Amino acid sequence: MTDCLFCKIIRGEIPAKKVHEDEHTFAFEDISPQAPTHVLIVPKKHIRGLKEAVQEDAELIGHLQLAAAKIGRQRGIEEGYRTVLNVGPKSGQSVFHLHLHLLGGRDLLWPPG
Numbered sequence: 001m002t003d004c005l006f007c008k009i010i011r012g013e014i015p016a017k018k019v020h021e022d023e024h025t026f027a028f029e030d031i032s033p034q035a036p037t038h039v040l041i042v043p044k045k046h047i048r049g050l051k052e053a054v055q056e057d058a059e060l061i062g063h064l065q066l067a068a069a070k071i072g073r074q075r076g077i078e079e080g081y082r083t084v085l086n087v088g089p090k091s092g093q094s095v096f097h098l099h100l101h102l103l104g105g106r107d108l109l110w111p112p113g
Protein backbone atom coordinates (compact mmCIF):
# COMPACT_ATOMS: atom_id res chain seq x y z
CA MET A 1 0.00 0.00 0.00
CA THR A 2 1.45 3.37 -1.02
CA ASP A 3 0.59 5.46 1.99
CA CYS A 4 1.40 3.02 4.80
CA LEU A 5 4.31 3.57 7.19
CA PHE A 6 5.23 -0.09 7.54
CA CYS A 7 4.89 -0.77 3.78
CA LYS A 8 7.36 2.11 3.29
CA ILE A 9 9.75 0.54 5.83
CA ILE A 10 9.48 -2.84 4.05
CA ARG A 11 10.26 -1.15 0.71
CA GLY A 12 13.25 0.65 2.28
CA GLU A 13 11.74 4.10 1.70
CA ILE A 14 11.88 4.86 5.43
CA PRO A 15 14.94 3.64 7.35
CA ALA A 16 14.60 1.06 10.10
CA LYS A 17 16.96 -1.30 11.92
CA LYS A 18 16.23 -4.61 10.24
CA VAL A 19 16.32 -7.68 12.47
CA HIS A 20 15.03 -10.41 10.18
CA GLU A 21 13.64 -10.84 6.69
CA ASP A 22 12.30 -13.79 4.78
CA GLU A 23 9.95 -14.32 1.87
CA HIS A 24 6.83 -13.35 3.80
CA THR A 25 7.93 -11.35 6.84
CA PHE A 26 10.05 -8.36 7.81
CA ALA A 27 11.17 -7.52 11.36
CA PHE A 28 12.73 -4.35 12.70
CA GLU A 29 13.49 -2.56 15.95
CA ASP A 30 10.64 -0.48 17.38
CA ILE A 31 11.53 3.22 17.26
CA SER A 32 10.30 3.68 20.84
CA PRO A 33 11.30 0.47 22.65
CA GLN A 34 9.27 -0.52 25.70
CA ALA A 35 11.72 -3.27 26.73
CA PRO A 36 15.37 -4.14 26.01
CA THR A 37 14.07 -6.25 23.12
CA HIS A 38 11.18 -4.62 21.27
CA VAL A 39 10.94 -5.86 17.72
CA LEU A 40 8.04 -5.44 15.31
CA ILE A 41 7.37 -8.38 13.01
CA VAL A 42 5.19 -7.57 10.04
CA PRO A 43 3.85 -9.45 7.04
CA LYS A 44 5.10 -8.10 3.70
CA LYS A 45 1.48 -8.30 2.57
CA HIS A 46 -0.46 -5.25 3.72
CA ILE A 47 -3.14 -6.41 6.17
CA ARG A 48 -4.80 -3.62 8.14
CA GLY A 49 -5.01 -5.56 11.40
CA LEU A 50 -6.05 -8.88 12.93
CA LYS A 51 -9.75 -8.18 12.55
CA GLU A 52 -9.26 -7.60 8.83
CA ALA A 53 -7.28 -10.84 8.37
CA VAL A 54 -8.94 -13.66 6.44
CA GLN A 55 -8.57 -17.43 6.38
CA GLU A 56 -5.88 -17.33 3.70
CA ASP A 57 -3.74 -15.23 6.10
CA ALA A 58 -3.68 -17.99 8.74
CA GLU A 59 -0.30 -19.41 7.72
CA LEU A 60 1.20 -15.95 7.45
CA ILE A 61 0.08 -15.03 10.97
CA GLY A 62 1.59 -18.29 12.27
CA HIS A 63 4.76 -17.40 10.42
CA LEU A 64 4.99 -14.10 12.34
CA GLN A 65 4.82 -15.97 15.65
CA LEU A 66 7.53 -18.41 14.60
CA ALA A 67 9.73 -15.53 13.45
CA ALA A 68 9.27 -14.05 16.95
CA ALA A 69 10.33 -17.36 18.54
CA LYS A 70 13.42 -17.42 16.33
CA ILE A 71 14.40 -13.87 17.29
CA GLY A 72 13.70 -14.66 20.96
CA ARG A 73 16.10 -17.60 20.70
CA GLN A 74 18.75 -15.49 18.98
CA ARG A 75 18.45 -12.76 21.61
CA GLY A 76 18.69 -15.20 24.54
CA ILE A 77 15.43 -13.96 26.09
CA GLU A 78 13.65 -17.29 26.31
CA GLU A 79 13.24 -16.98 30.10
CA GLY A 80 10.31 -14.71 29.30
CA TYR A 81 9.09 -12.71 26.39
CA ARG A 82 5.72 -11.69 25.06
CA THR A 83 4.24 -11.45 21.59
CA VAL A 84 1.42 -8.94 21.29
CA LEU A 85 -1.04 -7.94 18.61
CA ASN A 86 -2.83 -4.70 19.40
CA VAL A 87 -6.19 -4.80 17.68
CA GLY A 88 -8.17 -1.61 17.17
CA PRO A 89 -7.64 1.94 18.51
CA LYS A 90 -8.77 1.13 22.08
CA SER A 91 -5.95 -1.42 22.38
CA GLY A 92 -3.39 1.20 21.42
CA GLN A 93 -3.06 0.15 17.77
CA SER A 94 -1.67 3.21 16.06
CA VAL A 95 -0.27 1.79 12.83
CA PHE A 96 -2.80 0.04 10.64
CA HIS A 97 -0.52 -2.56 9.07
CA LEU A 98 -0.70 -5.75 11.12
CA HIS A 99 2.37 -6.11 13.35
CA LEU A 100 3.41 -8.45 16.10
CA HIS A 101 5.32 -6.88 18.98
CA LEU A 102 8.09 -9.02 20.49
CA LEU A 103 8.91 -7.70 23.96
CA GLY A 104 11.48 -9.17 26.31
CA GLY A 105 14.70 -8.77 28.22
CA ARG A 106 13.01 -7.57 31.40
CA ASP A 107 10.34 -8.76 33.84
CA LEU A 108 6.94 -8.31 32.19
CA LEU A 109 3.90 -7.44 34.28
CA TRP A 110 0.57 -9.23 34.06
CA PRO A 111 -2.09 -8.12 33.37
CA PRO A 112 -0.46 -5.80 30.84
CA GLY A 113 -2.94 -2.92 31.37
Ligand code: 5GP
Nearest residue numbers: 005016028029030031032086092093094095
Ligand atom coordinates in the same frame (compact mmCIF):
# COMPACT_ATOMS: atom_id res chain seq x y z
P1 5GP B 1 0.85 -0.17 17.80
O1 5GP B 1 0.67 0.89 18.84
O2 5GP B 1 0.13 0.19 16.52
O3 5GP B 1 0.53 -1.57 18.27
O4 5GP B 1 2.39 -0.22 17.48
C1 5GP B 1 3.02 0.64 16.60
C2 5GP B 1 4.47 0.65 16.97
O5 5GP B 1 5.19 1.19 15.90
C3 5GP B 1 4.78 1.48 18.21
O6 5GP B 1 5.37 0.65 19.19
C4 5GP B 1 5.71 2.56 17.68
O7 5GP B 1 6.75 2.90 18.58
C5 5GP B 1 6.26 1.94 16.41
N1 5GP B 1 6.60 2.91 15.39
C6 5GP B 1 5.84 3.97 14.98
N2 5GP B 1 6.46 4.63 13.98
C7 5GP B 1 7.63 3.96 13.75
C8 5GP B 1 8.70 4.17 12.82
O8 5GP B 1 8.71 5.09 12.00
N3 5GP B 1 9.72 3.28 12.86
C9 5GP B 1 9.77 2.25 13.76
N4 5GP B 1 10.83 1.44 13.73
N5 5GP B 1 8.76 2.02 14.63
C10 5GP B 1 7.71 2.87 14.63
Ligand code: ZN
Nearest residue numbers: 004007046097
Ligand atom coordinates in the same frame (compact mmCIF):
# COMPACT_ATOMS: atom_id res chain seq x y z
ZN1 ZN C 1 1.15 -1.53 4.92
